[in-house]
């Protein structure tokens with residue numbers, strides 16, 4: 070058996086087959102696992118089958134009914150670290166199929182691309198993980214550490230699957246989340262805080278209103294306009310805070326509902342707000358800032374009464390620049406791609422937060438496909454990128470597990 074250090078990675082790279090890559094992505098696109106509501110059973114079965122074919126030790130367990138996770142282990146000879154390659158099994162809904170020019174779950178392969186919901190986010194990354202493990206296994210590369218492939222449920226909504234992997238006692242020394250990053254290693258991502266803010270009013274027949282509110286009427290929609298203006302000013306403040314990896318935090322009003330009938334002064338108006346957090350901002354801090362804004366408004370206008378609820382809260386995450394997974398991912402990408410690669414950060418949130426903040430596993434996000442082609446009509450991924458990512462993971466496994 071050859072020593073891993075004597076293996077030329079380029080010999081292994083040449084074994085990654087682009088037709089196999091395209092077919093793998095296409096097959097997985099044809100297994101919908103739309104979240105919400107979320108049902109990853111069929112795609113988990115497919116992945117477990119492929120892992121068994123490759124010769125990995127496979128475990129499947131449910132993090133909730135019909136929400137399985139799949140773990141495949143290429144066991145090393147011992148004495149090395151564990152490298153985890155992670156991908157999520159769910160995809161976002163396709164929206165109106167009439168807007169697509171291809172079948173959303175057809176998995177069409179055309180001109181070096183695979184089309185369909187989930188192709189970029191992230192059937193492509195799952196395919197690259199499988200291809201890398203297959204080449205390493207078939208070549209009989211003697212790795213000391215374990216290569217762990219994890220397919221998890223529910224990334225797009227709540228991150229149940231990733232949390233469950235942590236809760237069940239799996240461990241990793243380094244993690245790569247194979248989400249679409251155009252093959253660039255990202256070592257930080259933003260957090261997210263979704264809020265619901267309501268204003269309370271005092272209902273009255275609309276024929277009895279005055280500019281001074283003489284009849285005791287309070288228009289909840291008018292009150293909400295003050296809140297919205299304040300949030301727009303808050304965005305200006307947030308733009309002054311910058312982070313070299315992920316840019317600035319943001320706030321955005323996404324939905325508004327209010328009133329019951331045209332001739333009734335509305336007694337309630339509700340907005341939902343999306344606040345994106347820098348990696349070092351906590352959801353609690355951001356919530357407190359917005360509470361302060363609301364408090365100030367009600368001090369200026371005693372008739373402005375608000376109520377605030379948290380809908381979703383996920384922290385950001387950051388892995389230090391000098392962490393081995395950051396440096397080795399960069400080196401692996403440069404080796405496989407044959408060009409310099411700059412480490413960056415990600416404006417969207419991901420399961421990295423669970424692995425870094427809850428488990429303490431140094432993590433980067435790095436995978437095939439561009440985030441700009443994910444979650445859109447006619448989503449696609451370039452097969453070349455799936456192949457290139459597989460090569461990067463092979464190179465990384467050699468660097469970390471030998």
Ligand SMILES: [Zn+2]
Pocket residue numbers: 157190191224248249
């Ligand atoms: Zn994703």
